[in-house]
Amino acid sequence: MFILHLALGGCVHAPPINFGITADTGGHIAYVLDAALAQARTASVDRVSIVTRLFNDDNLSPRHSWVSECLADGVTIDRIATDDKRYLEKEALAADLVAFTAAFCDHIRRLPRHPDVIHAHFADAAAVAMEAQRRFGIPFVYTPHALGIDKRAQGCAGEGMESRINAERAAITAADGIIVSTRDEADRQLRAYGVAIDGRIHCLPPGVPQRPVPHGATTLADRLGEWLDRPEKPVILAIARPVWKKNLAALIRAFASSPTLRERANLVILAGQHNRPCSPEEQGVLAEMRELCADPAVRGRVALPPAHDADDVSALYALAAKGGVFVNPALHEPFGLTLIEAAAMGVPVVATMNGGPREIVETIGHGLLVDPRDEDAIARACLAIVGDTALHARLSDAATAQVGAYDWTRYATASVAVYASIGDIRPALLACDIDNTLTGCATGARAFAEWRAGSALPFVIATGRSFDAARAVLRQWRLPDPDAYIVDVGTRMIIVDDVGRWHACPAYAAALDHDWDRAAVARTLAPLGIERQPPETDGPHKLSFFGTSTDAARIRTTLATAKLNARVIFSHGHLIDVIAPMGGKAAAIAAYAARHGLSLNRCVAAGDSGNDADMLEACGHAIVVANAGDELAMLIPRAGLHRVRSRHAAGVMEGLDLLGLTHRVAVAA
CATH class of the missing domain: 3.90.1070.10 (Hypothetical Protein Ta0175; Chain: A, domain 2)
Structure with missing residues (x-):
């Protein structure tokens, strides 16, 4: 199997990763790298490619301008260039997405072998994967990592949030499979988008990031005396980007509010790399944190280092294991990779009760959950652990004993099985054009109608005509009603309600506004x-x-x-x-199929003209009737594409027969 991971944001390169070097270089980078390396070790996988943007930035490593980088045997990072060679933050990526998509599709076209699956990380990568799905029929899996509807519910409704939510909804709709890390994402967060996901959602917790403890090198753990009056005291450790939702200022206020906690422990916060260009939000959060640290009550008791590397993080985890605690006070955390990192190092935790941390702490049993808006509760939980050696020991033992629940080998086996399952292309839905595909030959039209009367295969019309015109021509040719109509060249989906009334699907229309x-x-x-x-x-x-x-x-x-x-x-x-841009017959078929837990790989498309090209490219099976126009000469030959010898509906029937979807009735002599 050839797996392609697609991740556009942040600095993706071979480990060690300098997390926080940019606002988007966070936990998802570790997830992608560790997933790829683990999958490459499974017997059925022979190649894994991590595809990201190529850029040049004087403030960042020159390796990001390398076209390719080898991670391990069979695992590469492959970078794709557009005319914009700048490093782009997540919000700026949208402007380059069209150009990147075109370059990515050119990259796929040049490969000697197409990937068996694309695993897209975040909605921007999913938008690119959707186009590859449409053009080449490559199925894609989507991992959102963080979802806009939940961010909005936590008060993070900044500029562009509605566009982000619409893009996420489109990704959820089109994905052949969705992999998330927690049941909260699967059972609550994704369902808030109003898209049918049953049969496509898979909850696969990631493994523990590997953080070897450095030996011999001087790290921040050795230099805490630069900030702390008594660096030998236990450490309350937090590691997060300096953004509002991470709630780091609340942790400082909680620490400052408890004289007993200040006496028993020090607070160390790694909040990204301060000496890089920061967003206005990050600048504001850092300024607030510095102001809080300047309070005489906490001066000499709080360390806010301006820079750190992977060795510093490992050493500080090891230090926190000696009587200290790790804290994640985020207002909401989709998963919480640092909590399993802490567990692997034997560090008890205090974690937000909102999102993935609840599931992690309940699974491992290595800490306490708090309401992140209750600063007194944060202080009490920290004091309970650092002030009770027996509780600390019990939580530390649980951490090292139960962290094995998060295992990359288990993730790799399960995720590869998901990829294989969406590669199942047994036909489960037929989508047909009308004009010159089902019409044009009365004998063929009659044979199709007879087949439909005896077949349980779901059937949709996909036409350039309007809904009324499509129904009229079907009646004229005595062709059967479908289960749904995709009309106006895939810009409207007409479905039937419980009492048999046809109406336009509002969710599909909303997705096309993006x-x-x-x-x-x-x-x-x-x-x-x-x-x-x-x-x-x-x-x-x-x-x-x-x-x-x-x-x-x-x-x-x-x-x-x-x-x-x-x-x-x-x-x-x-x-x-x-x-x-989000419309077309293929997009509409994908949306309708997703409502029924199906992927495009399970769909059969039949057509004859240029407005059928996208569905003929994207569906797992395609029937091109013999009377097809020259516009379809550009279709790339592939497994599943059938250019039949018969014309019109007779050609559709020939294709269905090739796929084993017709039944021959023996006639008695």
Whole structure:
């Protein structure tokens, strides 16, 4: 198996990782690296590629401009360049996503062998994986790591949050599988997006990050006297980025509020690398922390080092194991990788009760849970552990005894099994175009109708026509009603309610709003003078024109120059549709399939024209009828793509027969 991990944000390179060197270089980097290395050791995996951005930044290692870097036998980090060679923070990545997606698809096209699966980390990587899924039929797994709806619920509703949530919803909808770390993510957080996930969600806790204790080197643990009056006292340790949700200032206030705690222990906080360019939020949090540390009540009792490396972290964990405690006071934590790092080093913990830490502490039994908004509770929990040697010993023993519940080998075996399961391409859904695919031959149409009457395979129509026009042509050709209609070139999904009434799916329509500015697209294209189709062919996520392939190319160039995101689809030799970037037949089929716990790999698409190309590329099985237009000559031959000899519906039936989906009825003599 060839696994491709896709992670765009942060500084991805071979260990050791300098966590906190940028705002996005956090725990997910360790997750990706350790997952890849563990998966490469499984018998069925022969190659793992971690794909990320290539960039040049004078403040960061030059290795990020290397095209490829070897991690281990069969494991590489492969970097993809766009015209923007700057390091980009998460918020700025969106502007480069279209260019990166195109470069990524070129990278996939050049590979001598396509990956069997793409594992996308965060929604930006999932958006790229969705395009690879559409073009090449490569299934993808999505790991969100942190979800916007929960961040918003905790008061982190900054600029761009709604766009982030929409992107996450699109990723959840399109993913062939979803891997999360905790039951809270699986049972509560993901379900808040209103997307059917049953059958696609897998809860696989990660393993323990490997942090060997340095020997011989001088570390922060040896230099705490630079900040602390009595560095020999037990350490209350916290490690987190200096952002508001991590609640580090509350920990300082909790420490300051308890004279007994200040007497018994020191507080050490590693809050990223202070000597790098910081966001306004980080600058504000660091300024507040420095001001709190300047209070005479805590001066000489709190260390806030401006920089640290991996050896410093390991040494401070080892120091905290000697009578101290590790604290994660975050307002909400999706998982809490530092809590299992602490457990591996025998360090008891005090952790937020919100999110993944609850599950971790209940599993290992190595600490106490607190309400992160209750600073007195944080202080009491810390004092309970550092002030009671028997409790400290009991929690430390539990940590080392039970941390094995988080094991990378177990994760690797389970995740590879998930990848293999979504590679199951037994057909479970048929999606057909209408014009010249099901229509054009009365005999073939009649055979299809007879097959449908005796088949339990779910069936959807995927057409460029409107809903009313699609129903009319099906009646005209005496073709059967489908289970759902995908109409207007994949910009509307029409489903049936419990009492048999057809209605547009609002969740799909909402997903198409992402990154779509219809008014700006219309204004930008108007000066081209390309003939518009009748107004009734337009829709909220679609504008339609008459024109040539040259006109379609002009539209693409004009929109790209204006930096407007849209898909331009040329079909039937004279029709041009400009649709929302998240739309299209493949996207709609993926959304409908996901409602039923299916992936695109389990879908069969049948078509004849350019507006069918995306679904013919993306679905696990594709039937191209013999009368197909030249627009489909560009389809790349692959397993599952069937160019049949019969025309129209007879060709669909030929393809279904090839797939073993028809039944032959013997006629008695």
